Amino acid sequence: xxxxxxxxxxxxxxxxxxxxxxxxxxxxxxxxxxxxxxxxxxxxxxxxxxxxxxxxxxxxxxxxxxxxxxxxxxxxxxxxxxxxxxxxxxxxxxxxxxxxxxxxxxxxxxxxxxxxxxxxxxxxxxxxxxxxxxxxxxxxxxxxxxxxxxxxxxxxxxxxxxxxxxxxxxxxxxxxxxxxxxxxxxxxxxxxxxxxxxxxxxxxxxxxxxxxxxxxxxxxxxxxxxxxxxxxxxxxxxxxxxxxxxxxxxxxxxxxxxxxxxxxxxxxxxxxxxxxxxxxxxxxxxxxxxxxxxxxxxxxxxxxxxxxxxxxxxxxxxxxxxxxxxxxxxxxxxxxxxxxxxxxxxxxxxxxxxxxxxxxxxxxxxxxxxxxxxxxxxxxxxxxxxxxxxxxxxxxxxxxxxxxxxxxxxxxxxxxxxxxxxxxxxxxxxxxxxxxxxxxxxxxxxxxxxxxxxxxxxxxxxxxxxxxxxxxxxxxxxxxxxxxxxxxxxxxxxxxxxxxxxxxxxxxxxxxxxxxxxxxxxxxxxxxxxxxxxxxxxxxxxxxxxxxxxxxxxxxxxxxxxxxxxxxxxxxxxxxxxxxxxxxxxxxxxxxxxxxxxxxxxxxxxxxxxxxxxxxxxxxxxxxxxxxxxxxxxxxxxxxxxxxxxxxxxxxxxxxxxxxxxxxxxxxxxxx
Numbered sequence: 001x002x003x004x005x006x007x008x009x010x011x012x013x014x015x016x017x018x019x020x021x022x023x024x025x026x027x028x029x030x031x032x033x034x035x036x037x038x039x040x041x042x043x044x045x046x047x048x049x050x051x052x053x054x055x056x057x058x059x060x061x062x063x064x065x066x067x068x069x070x071x072x073x074x075x076x077x078x079x080x081x082x083x084x085x086x087x088x089x090x091x092x093x094x095x096x097x098x099x100x101x102x103x104x105x106x107x108x109x110x111x112x113x114x115x116x117x118x119x120x121x122x123x124x125x126x127x128x129x130x131x132x133x134x135x136x137x138x139x140x141x142x143x144x145x146x147x148x149x150x151x152x153x154x155x156x157x158x159x160x161x162x163x164x165x166x167x168x169x170x171x172x173x174x175x176x177x178x179x180x181x182x183x184x185x186x187x188x189x190x191x192x193x194x195x196x197x198x199x200x201x202x203x204x205x206x207x208x209x210x211x212x213x214x215x216x217x218x219x220x221x222x223x224x225x226x227x228x229x230x231x232x233x234x235x236x237x238x239x240x241x242x243x244x245x246x247x248x249x250x251x252x253x254x255x256x257x258x259x260x261x262x263x264x265x266x267x268x269x270x271x272x273x274x275x276x277x278x279x280x281x282x283x284x285x286x287x288x289x290x291x292x293x294x295x296x297x298x299x300x301x302x303x304x305x306x307x308x309x310x311x312x313x314x315x316x317x318x319x320x321x322x323x324x325x326x327x328x329x330x331x332x333x334x335x336x337x338x339x340x341x342x343x344x345x346x347x348x349x350x351x352x353x354x355x356x357x358x359x360x361x362x363x364x365x366x367x368x369x370x371x372x373x374x375x376x377x378x379x380x381x382x383x384x385x386x387x388x389x390x391x392x393x394x395x396x397x398x399x400x401x402x403x404x405x406x407x408x409x410x411x412x413x414x415x416x417x418x419x420x421x422x423x424x425x426x427x428x429x430x431x432x433x434x435x436x437x438x439x440x441x442x443x444x445x446x447x448x449x450x451x452x453x454x455x456x457x458x459x460x461x462x463x464x465x466x467x468x469x470x471x472x473x474x475x476x477x478x479x480x481x482x483x484x485x486x487x488x489x490x491x492x493x494x495x496x497x498x499x500x501x502x503x504x505x506x507x508x509x510x511x512x513x514x515x516x517x518x519x520x521x522x523x524x525x526x527x528x529x530x531x532x533x534x535x536x537x538x539x540x541x542x543x544x545x546x547x548x549x550x551x552x553x554x555x556x557x558x559x560x561x562x563x564x565x566x567x568x569x570x571x572x573x574x575x576x577x578x579x580x581x582x583x584x585x586x587x588x589x590x591x592x593x594x595x596x597x598x599x600x601x602x603x604x605x606x607x608x609x610x611x612x613x614x615x616x617x618x619x620x621x622x623x624x625x626x627x628x629x630x631x632x633x634x635x636x637x638x639x640x641x642x643x644x645x646x647x648x649x650x651x652x653x654x655x656x657x658x659x660x661x662x663x664x665x666x667x668x669x670x671x672x
Contacts, residue, residue, distance in 0.1 A: 062280055062287070068245060069279070069289035069302050076233075080193075080295040083209045083226040086139055086152055088191065091211040091224035093135045094154055097128055098215035105130035112161035112173030112201075119171060125158040129221075136164030148204065148229035154213075155182060156222035174200035181210045185223050193296045196230060196250075196258045204229045205259075230259050246286075249301040258298065270301050282306065440500060442473060445638065453546045453672055454481060457637035458664035459645070461657070468495030469606045469660035470503050477512040479546050483666050485558065485604040486539035486581075491660070498535045502527060502581065506541060516541055516554040520581065520589040524556070527582035537581040540604055544596065546672045551602065554591040556581045559607055562629050566599030570629035572622075601667045603629065603640065608659035612648045615655040620648055637665035 107123045136152045144165045153163035155176045181194040191211040208227035247264030273281040281288045287304045458471045468488030488495040505523040542553035557580035562570040612620040628647045632640045641663050
């Protein structure tokens with residue numbers, strides 16, 4: 001029998017020798033042939049790229065000009081749109097402050113008070129509008145170190161100017177109420193974009209966006225402003241190729257010149273084609289492009305040098321040729337060097353491998369053989385066997401690991417039996433609880449196939465195996481159908497058990513002729529008596545009279561439903577939510593009624609819908625729910641719930657479900 005040492009020595013030497021010979025021979029043959037192919041291919045590709053690039057650039061210089069124009073107007077549109085949005089947000093915030101009319105601050109020196117205005121006369125006005133400074137300071141893109149890019153402030157009718165810098169503005173401030181942008185906004189009561197002018201305070205040439213704000217009675221209280229220094233227009237050009245764009249020229253809505261970058265002054269040629277039929281004009285070595293800004297209605301004209309565009313083509317061609325030559329030379333040198341290095345390395349490696357193989361085979365074979373014999377007993381199931389190999393290397397550590405493994409394995413097997421049994425028991429109980437909860441909710445649709453007066457559909461998806469949301473619907477008598485939508489605080493088994501109690505109580509107390517407010521009052525008191533866990537329920541119940549269309553309802557702290565009237569669209573029905581069930585004994589609940597006509601629908605849901613959260617922790621929200629509801633008014637109840645769920649799922653994406661998600665829709669088809 002051949003020993004492990006002998007086998008190991010033979011195998012390693014054979015592999016090393018064979019592999020070395022194959023690598024040496026193959027590498028020399030392939031690298032030699034590859035060198036010529038790479039050089040030839042590189043030269044051909046460089047030539048093809050040069051010709052293609054030259055032809056393409058020459059044929060599409062108009063497209064280059066158009067691309068520059070599109071990029072410029074897109075950039076400026078974004079800049080001016082941001083100023084527009086910030087200005088409106090400041091005006092809205094200022095209007096909210098005046099509507100609240102809360103006095104929260106005392107006059108300080110960081111306010112610009114117009115010269116001649118008594119500070120005492122603006123003190124009361126300042127105490128209301130002062131929080132606008134914090135609002136401005138924390139707006140995105142607002143940087144007090146770069147106000148030339150975006151300066152935001154408000155000017156009040158009383159004679160103050162406030163911004164987000166908190167700088168010492170003093171009592172000798174310029175009267176901005178006489179500026180054209182202020183008087184225009186004051187006269188027209190709408191947002192206004194000014195032309196280019198020089199600011200009284202900064203002395204900078206700029207444009208301004210201004211919007212009015214009012215108090216609760218509709219009285220003008222001032223103007224919110226956002227301006228940009230026109231020097232910023234010059235800086236924007238740094239994002240493009242200044243070697244080809246000579247200037248960006250701005251014209252107002254009436255075609256009057258406003259501003260030109262780079263000191264450009266040959267306006268006659270630019271303005272001559274301003275109102276032409278083409279938005280790209282070539283004349284005497286120059287290309288003029290024209291684009292209209294959506295935000296302001298201004299026209300942006302780009303002046304480009306046809307010669308410099310062609311020079312760029314020539315530069316690209318020259319660079320490609322030079323790079324191709326350099327690459328070919330590097331490839332040749334690299335392949336030659338690789339051949340020499342590879343050959344030497346393989347020869348040296350073969351010599352070292354022969355010497356080391358003999359030594360390593362002797363060193364490692366002996367402890368491996370000893371380990372093999374003792375592990376054999378372990379492999380036969382004798383977990384009490386101990387490995388006695390004495391070695392300070394990995395073999396010794398392996399022997400120690402085997403010994404420790406036998407002890408850990410025996411302990412693990414004992415624990416695993418216990419844990420597996422417990423886990424199976426808990427899993428079985430949760431599975432039973434899930435089936436019990438599902439079976440308690442109506443889940444067969446249509447539930448009343450013989451009833452043509454209405455159509456109904458509902459769904460509930462718990463956040464855990466069992467949840468706290470529940471819905472219900474049932475016939476109170478032959479002419480009345482009741483619907484219930486509720487949400488128990490908390491999740492899991494405790495919430496599910498409390499849900500069962502609440503659902504059962506509501507259904508048992510809803511009898512023909514019962515007052516829904518009294519039903520909720522009785523259920524509330526019963527739940528309070530048995531509420532040791534401190535849970536509560538938000539609930540909505542309604543009963544539809546199938547003869548008259550009257551829908552009676554009561555709401556205990558639950559989300560307000562959406563109502564659809566035939567020919568219109570879903571709207572959120574205004575109702576007071578009231579207090580929750582199980583929160584406090586002897587509570588009184590208020591109800592109401594809605595008259596439904598054939599074709600009308602009621603959609604109710606739990607907070608799991610608007611509070612669905614995506615991976616960035618953003619809520620789905622009532623605005624999105626309202627938007628999708630306005631699209632599905634003509635659909636059947638089942639389709640309405642499917643469309644809403646798809647919209648929620650698309651918003652949430654891969655984020656885990658945070659709360660139970662429950663919905664119900666009732667459609668009134670015809671009177672009995």
